[in-house]
Amino acid sequence: MKEFLKRHGLWVLFAAAVIAVALALLSYFSNTSSPLANITGVLVSPFRSAYTAVAGWFGDKQAYYESNKDLKTENQQLKKQIAEMEEQVRQAQSDSEENARLRGLLNMQKKTRPFQYEPAYITERSGSNWTSSLTLNCGTNCGIEVNDCVVTEANYLVGTVSAVGLNWCTVLTVLDTDTSLGAQVFRTGDIGVAQGDFSLMGDGRLKLSYLPPACSLLNGDLIVTSGLGGYYPSGLVIGSVDDVQIDDAGATQYAVLTPSAEIDSLTEVFVIKSFSIVD
Numbered sequence: 001m002k003e004f005l006k007r008h009g010l011w012v013l014f015a016a017a018v019i020a021v022a023l024a025l026l027s028y029f030s031n032t033s034s035p036l037a038n039i040t041g042v043l044v045s046p047f048r049s050a051y052t053a054v055a056g057w058f059g060d061k062q063a064y065y066e067s068n069k070d071l072k073t074e075n076q077q078l079k080k081q082i083a084e085m086e087e088q089v090r091q092a093q094s095d096s097e098e099n100a101r102l103r104g105l106l107n108m109q110k111k112t113r114p115f116q117y118e119p120a121y122i123t124e125r126s127g128s129n130w131t132s133s134l135t136l137n138c139g140t141n142c143g144i145e146v147n148d149c150v151v152t153e154a155n156y157l158v159g160t161v162s163a164v165g166l167n168w169c170t171v172l173t174v175l176d177t178d179t180s181l182g183a184q185v186f187r188t189g190d191i192g193v194a195q196g197d198f199s200l201m202g203d204g205r206l207k208l209s210y211l212p213p214a215c216s217l218l219n220g221d222l223i224v225t226s227g228l229g230g231y232y233p234s235g236l237v238i239g240s241v242d243d244v245q246i247d248d249a250g251a252t253q254y255a256v257l258t259p260s261a262e263i264d265s266l267t268e269v270f271v272i273k274s275f276s277i278v279d
Helices: 002-030 035-109
Strands: 116-127 132-136 149-151 157-164 169-173 180-185 191-195 206-209 222-225 237-246 253-259 268-274
Touching (some): 132 157, 132 268, 206 237
Antiparallel strands (some): 116 132, 132 169, 149 157, 149 268, 180 222, 191 206, 206 253, 222 237, 237 253
């Protein structure tokens, strides 16, 4: 026995120490969980953490998807509201323009000269190098007559009636080569004749001729109807002086006019059916 302990005593001591430590560990684990359960928990713990992380990631993605879906729905609703508001703004603008037009017409009818206006819509346009005319949707059924003046709501002269039927009439615009009107320089009172010109029609302009020699025109001078002869009312705005030139003979000046009425963009005009001459 002594010989055995002498030879293996160190190993016996080491084994006893190991057993003591093992018993101590078993005693500790027995108070918490079984060794097998503890080892299993240790091995499974990383997977539990990974599952928790993945589950949290999926939860965040689902919440983001739901939030994004809600935002898209809200965005569509906002777009619809914006479209409705834009439509309301357009309608309000249209109503405002219509009110302005009616107020303009009312102001026209309140002028000292008792003009009687017949509103009309342009149904056809005819333009070439030698003619410029409009067809309106009113005629003798509305009391329209040949030589009646046609104006815009601002009393800008568009032209004169050249032919009339039951429910239509033809208007030669101020640009037409057959148009000839008594005209007056508003600033100086000088009298001339506004007439369509073959060479100017393509540029949308007309000529002011037969001016007195002493007439001094300036670019921008306003030209209105003179009313001489009683055929047309006075004071209707024809246009403004765009250029002053000398005729081919070099003796007489004439003016190139730009009409105030935007003839190419008009859709509605007013026919002056009757007027009184004011002294």
